[in-house]
Amino acid sequence: MAPSKxxxxxxxxxxxxxGNANVFSEMSATYPLKLLSPQLPSPDVSVVYMLSYGGGLVGGDRVQLNVEVYDGARLALLSQGSTKVFKARPGQRLSTRSKLHSVTTQRLTVRVAPESALFLLPDPVTCFRAAKYEQVQTLHLCKDSSAVLLDWITSGRKSLGEEWAFSQYFSLNEVWIEGKRVARDAMLLEERDVLSGPLTPRTLAESLAPYSCYATLIMYGPLLEDTMRHLTAAYGAITVFKQHAPPPLLWSLSPICEGRGCVVRLAAKETEHVKNWIGSALKQLESILGVDVYRRAFS
Incomplete structure (x- = not known):
C-alpha cells in the first residue's frame, strides 16, 4: 500500500x-521539512536528521512530523545546528493576511513500541528578533519503551545584541505511558509589561538574566536506568550555600513514574555549559547508541 500524500x-x-537490521518502511517529508538518514554500522540503531530548507524556519512555517519505532529498533532524532526561527524571509513583505499567521509552529508526535527506543537530541532553538515560535512534542510510550527528550532554547544572537529579543516562545512536552499522561512540561516566554517596582517595567531579558540558555530533559525506560540512578545520586548530594553571585549553571531533577523516569531542568549563562553538562550526564548513551551517534549528538 503506497503512503498517502x-x-x-x-x-x-x-x-x-x-531481525537482522533496522529498516525504514517510510521516511518522507515536504517543504520546509527535510529528513536525512546516514548509513550506520549498527544493525539496531538509526539516525534521522531533521532539517529545514534555507537554514531555518520563517514566520508562518508549519511543520508536523510523526514518528513510529517498532521491533526493538533504536532511533536518534538529531539536527544539524540550532533550529533558527526568523520573523520573515529577507526581502519578503508580509501581507496583512499573512501577518495573522506569522507564528512558526512545529509539532512532533512519536510512538515507541515495547523494547524500542527514541532519543530526541536536537540542537537548541534560536529565535531571532521579533520571531514567534510554538512547538508541541508528544511521546506515546509503552511500559518497557525507552526515551530521551531534549528541549532547549538559547537567548538569541548575542553577537548581534539580540538577547531574549523575540516576541514569543512556547514549548509543550508531554509523555504518555500506556495511554496515561505521566509528564506535561510547558514553557511560555514573551514580552509583557511586568512590573518589578512601582513604575519600572521589566523586560523579558531582565527577567531571565543572567542565564542565556534553558533546557528540559525528560528520560524514561529501562535503557536509561543507570543514567537516572547516577543523576539522582548526584542531585541528592548537592548542598546549597549562600552565594554572592549566580552560578554558571543550575539544574534540578524531578522523578516521574515512581522513579522509572525523570525530568531535569537546566539554566546556564552559556549554551556550551548546557551542552557539556548534558553530554556528560548522558555519557552512557555511548554504549546504547554507539560512539559515532553519541558524538554526532554532542560534538
Missing amino acids: LEQGHGRVVLHND
Whole structure:
C-alpha cells in the first residue's frame, strides 16, 4: 500500500527491525521539512536528521512530523545546528493576511513500541528578533519503551545584541505511558509589561538574566536506568550555600513514574555549559547508541 500524500510541512518516519537490521518502511517529508538518514554500522540503531530548507524556519512555517519505532529498533532524532526561527524571509513583505499567521509552529508526535527506543537530541532553538515560535512534542510510550527528550532554547544572537529579543516562545512536552499522561512540561516566554517596582517595567531579558540558555530533559525506560540512578545520586548530594553571585549553571531533577523516569531542568549563562553538562550526564548513551551517534549528538 503506497503512503498517502503528505501536506506541506508534514513528515513521517516509520522504523522497524526485521531481525537482522533496522529498516525504514517510510521516511518522507515536504517543504520546509527535510529528513536525512546516514548509513550506520549498527544493525539496531538509526539516525534521522531533521532539517529545514534555507537554514531555518520563517514566520508562518508549519511543520508536523510523526514518528513510529517498532521491533526493538533504536532511533536518534538529531539536527544539524540550532533550529533558527526568523520573523520573515529577507526581502519578503508580509501581507496583512499573512501577518495573522506569522507564528512558526512545529509539532512532533512519536510512538515507541515495547523494547524500542527514541532519543530526541536536537540542537537548541534560536529565535531571532521579533520571531514567534510554538512547538508541541508528544511521546506515546509503552511500559518497557525507552526515551530521551531534549528541549532547549538559547537567548538569541548575542553577537548581534539580540538577547531574549523575540516576541514569543512556547514549548509543550508531554509523555504518555500506556495511554496515561505521566509528564506535561510547558514553557511560555514573551514580552509583557511586568512590573518589578512601582513604575519600572521589566523586560523579558531582565527577567531571565543572567542565564542565556534553558533546557528540559525528560528520560524514561529501562535503557536509561543507570543514567537516572547516577543523576539522582548526584542531585541528592548537592548542598546549597549562600552565594554572592549566580552560578554558571543550575539544574534540578524531578522523578516521574515512581522513579522509572525523570525530568531535569537546566539554566546556564552559556549554551556550551548546557551542552557539556548534558553530554556528560548522558555519557552512557555511548554504549546504547554507539560512539559515532553519541558524538554526532554532542560534538
